Amino acid sequence: MLEIQHLSLSVSIEGRRVEAVSDLSLQLQPGRVLGLVGESGCGKSLTAQAILRLGEHQGVRKTGGDILLDGASLFDIDQAALRKIRGGRIAMVFQEPMTALNPVFSIGSQIIEVIRLHLDLDKKQAEQRAMDLLKDVGMQGVAQLLKQYPDALSGGMRQRVLIAMAMAADPDYIIADEPTTALDVSVQKRIIALLLNLQKQRNLGLLLVTHDFGLVAELCDDVAVMYAGQIVESGPVMEIFDHPAHPYTRALMACRPEVFEAGQALQVIEGQVPPPGRWPEGCHFAARCPLRQHDCEQPVAASAWRQGEHHARCLHVMQS
Numbered sequence: 001m002l003e004i005q006h007l008s009l010s011v012s013i014e015g016r017r018v019e020a021v022s023d024l025s026l027q028l029q030p031g032r033v034l035g036l037v038g039e040s041g042c043g044k045s046l047t048a049q050a051i052l053r054l055g056e057h058q059g060v061r062k063t064g065g066d067i068l069l070d071g072a073s074l075f076d077i078d079q080a081a082l083r084k085i086r087g088g089r090i091a092m093v094f095q096e097p098m099t100a101l102n103p104v105f106s107i108g109s110q111i112i113e114v115i116r117l118h119l120d121l122d123k124k125q126a127e128q129r130a131m132d133l134l135k136d137v138g139m140q141g142v143a144q145l146l147k148q149y150p151d152a153l154s155g156g157m158r159q160r161v162l163i164a165m166a167m168a169a170d171p172d173y174i175i176a177d178e179p180t181t182a183l184d185v186s187v188q189k190r191i192i193a194l195l196l197n198l199q200k201q202r203n204l205g206l207l208l209v210t211h212d213f214g215l216v217a218e219l220c221d222d223v224a225v226m227y228a229g230q231i232v233e234s235g236p237v238m239e240i241f242d243h244p245a246h247p248y249t250r251a252l253m254a255c256r257p258e259v260f261e262a263g264q265a266l267q268v269i270e271g272q273v274p275p276p277g278r279w280p281e282g283c284h285f286a287a288r289c290p291l292r293q294h295d296c297e298q299p300v301a302a303s304a305w306r307q308g309e310h311h312a313r314c315l316h317v318m319q320s
């Protein structure tokens, strides 16, 4: 199991260290898909990257909590052990396939490098594995493809290559940060179907980071809704979809494009996510919340409202 326990992260903004993720807990289990959803700027990527300690060279620091892989802290290990876990046990698929691929190396050499970093295979075997992986992600003419460079491929094809690379060492967990946001809608659906297929076949634990609640409803077993550095609601996706508790979750769900008729204006949530350093002392969503009351000015506990596995950080839950 991959567990984030009470994680807090700080970043540096205008020379000041400010909290950007606050007391965040979530669990990822083999064979399950967890959606981490929220508007842009809520701290989803900071959280996703913290799992592999990728933000450290961009000034992101852990100020509290821990991340455990099978019970062992990812913060207690040295760089060599961390490199083995990255890609070996936990792999990432990023939003922007072009920045994740190196334009000056062929597709083949990039996949083979990952394979040989983690698996004890000779060059020939690694090349065969690279071709098998590319077939697994739906590519054709794979021998030819190995010799091509990233800029010869479309966005969707590049994302398939990245997914193949993520699968290279048979990881147990995949962290996919907005894996389809940069792609055309028709391509998005195919890439998501591919990811989910691989997840099921290989019994992967998948963390799907997205701003799209529709995607969560379709694909995830569990969901954690994030707002301004905090989880504000979490639980089984069916439960939350049928009975959203937090006003922010309700607002996000009301903004899904698929709930609108053609020609109708898309709804948006009024106002903006407060950035790190500008969070209010009480409920982070209060300024935008239609149900706001005086007591929302006090800090609200993560499980202020609870029904079984369904938790919400809200004092005024109004369930449908």
Ligand SMILES: Nc1ncnc2c1ncn2[C@@H]1O[C@H](COP(=O)(O)OP(=O)(O)O)[C@@H](O)[C@H]1O
Residues within 6 Å of the ligand: 011, 012, 013, 020, 038, 039, 040, 041, 042, 043, 044, 045, 046, 047, 055, 058, 059, 060, 275, 276
């Ligand atoms: N390395 C960093 N240094 C300073 N601020 C950062 C850094 N990374 C992210 N932030 C800020 O933290 C907030 C959350 O960012 P991010 O995790 O990228 O949000 P999301 O992925 O939910 O859109 C944003 O306000 C962003 O500007």
Ligand SMILES: [Mg+2]
Residues within 6 Å of the ligand: 044, 045, 046, 177, 178
């Ligand atoms: Mg992001």
